[in-house]
Amino acid sequence: MRGDTKAIAIYVIASLVFASLTTVLALWPTHDWSNFYNARPVRGEMGLGRFLIRGTRYGDGGRSTPFAYAWRLVDSTSLGRLSAWIGYLVHQLGQWLILAKVQQQQKKSKENCDGRKDAKGIKWSNDTFYTWNWQMVYLNGSMMLYKLLQTHTTYDGLAVDVSEGTAQGSVIAVLVVALLLAIPSRGIAFGKGKKIQSLSFKETLDFVKKYHGYVMSFGTVYNFHYHPAEGTMGHLGGFFYQCLLLWQSASFYHQSHRNKYWVLLLETWVFIHGTVTAIIQPGTNWQIFSYGFAIVFLVNQVYDTPIPKRYPWIMASMYTVFSVAVALGFQGNRAYYKMTFVPVAEYLCLFGCIGIGMITAMLVRRWHLGASSVVFRAVVVALAYIAVAAGLTIGLALVLAGNLKVYNDY
Template identity: 30%
Template sequence: MENKDNVKRVLIISVVVSAALVFLTWLLVPRLDNTIHLPDKGAHWYFWQRADPNFISRLSAWLGYSLHQVFIWLLIIKARKNDRTGSGVVSRYNIAALLINLVFILLHMLQTQIWYDGLAQDVPIWTSQGSVIVMLVLTLVMLTPRRGFIIGKKISLPTRSIKFLNIFHGFFISWALIYTFWFHPMDGSYGLLSGFFYMFLLFTQLSLFNTKLHLNMKWLVVLETMVAVHGTLITLEKANPIWPMFLSGFLFMFAFTYIFGLTKNKLIRIGVIILYIAGVIVMYNVRGFNNLYEVSFIPAALYGGGIVLILLLKLAGKKKAD
């Protein structure tokens, strides 16, 4: 399947399949009605886990996660020998990755129906959240040479460091995605469903390595920005009043960084920033302006993490040069 024009077709099919998988997950929700959950204990508690876990239920999640992870890592290693970065070709390795992810999505769906649990029984919720944040930080830094770090400001990185990121980012990002996917059972609340659709699109991005789509800025910005939708829906579902923190925080990244990779038109960039500020005013007119400081939390985490990573890369590059 090495037609140079097939990447768009594969993307469309992947999006349709992703939507179908989410729909199937929703259809199966009534079969999970008998699952007993412990009472929600607040922000640090993960609600979607069974109250009576056992060895088999835990093993089913960890075994599924481990096999999924190993198969993808082995495929990445093998595919590196077929390096066609940016060629636009969807190779047999891409198709293999898509099929591996599809198989393990279906297996996790079945595992949820039988045993329900994900990795959440054994690891804290911040590990799942943190892995996604680090993934976003890594993406932010990798795209800095193309669109700038903030308001278009570009930061030079050592060539060796860029090469290192290009070679090894797939291993970390695949871990972050697969770990987060198996952290959750495939339950069907609207917050989780939004997360699964987002995850399946990220699996598509992961699978289509070495194609033009993998480097397409518009597609990358869609993926970076969709976390705003998922984070907001999860907090709304839990009736958590801090939902503006997630929406405004991630949209800050769009207004002050992501948009600079989409257009060079200054009026559009300024217009997006003005619309963002207006949106924040509307949200915090409801939430309360005494909580306006929340807007800074997510940008501080992403930009702060990005600065740390850039400094580490510069330091590593300098030592190599010496």
């Protein structure tokens, strides 16, 4: 078995073990295993059998309120808030620090290669983890254990203070960046756009390739600490996915990090998790996630596989199955526009990132390389990076939730 394949098997098994452990520890105290399917708990249900949670919010007409996160304490505590934010900040800043140290080491490694312009710096490993990989594994592992302890003692995650839309938006922002990174291998849509002849476009892709880890880290860590370690089917799929992303955060400069089928799993698992989570809740939100992420796969992600070129009959079959599924899924309401939310939002964000990146690249290229201008350029690029990351998260949150409310009125 190849080194990267073996590593990926370990990632998947370890993630499944942690997600399963989370579920068992949450449901074991009450022995009410039916709560595994309880996607809309009411006040007094769930909460590990010891905590009083808000449950589902119902408005006028008895309808439940989307994005009113149910798994929060009715009376949040200062200790709960503090422990949730400390866990997040330690995890987040720890990941960013490790990434920054490795990039600094990469820079020095290139400078020490006899000054050659073609110096490659740190080599990608197929067999062993580097020291920084293990540092990230230890950080992630300790924070996973912290998450279990924190949930079972104070319960609340970041959900007590920030909107659920931002948590979901941060994950979809990760997927948007993944689309951008994959342009050289699968294009922008239908395999087209792989070789756009533009210096600013190339500079944008090079920049994203070099610095994407920070925004990916934010999307992963922020979402991980948003939810308490509850025991529903949705939490099981969610924590499994978050663990997969945490493994990806730990594997940079290991060949598994860029294994295209592993990356494709990371991108498409949201289709399975989003669909299952939405289906077990009454309503039609599942159409947004299921059809939306399916469209992104058929338009973009599938072109990272041999299927479009070698097996056109499989592509035709997938398009046929999708068309039939849409016809059946919208029989009740005919609201076909819902399946455009995710792909339209992702592509608008993708083009927005490309546009801002190209404009920034053109601007900084015009400045002279004096000592002061180098600092100024660095500040401008950093601010553009932060603005794009924040804009992605907040913009996608508004698309998904319609607002940034944290519902505390029930």
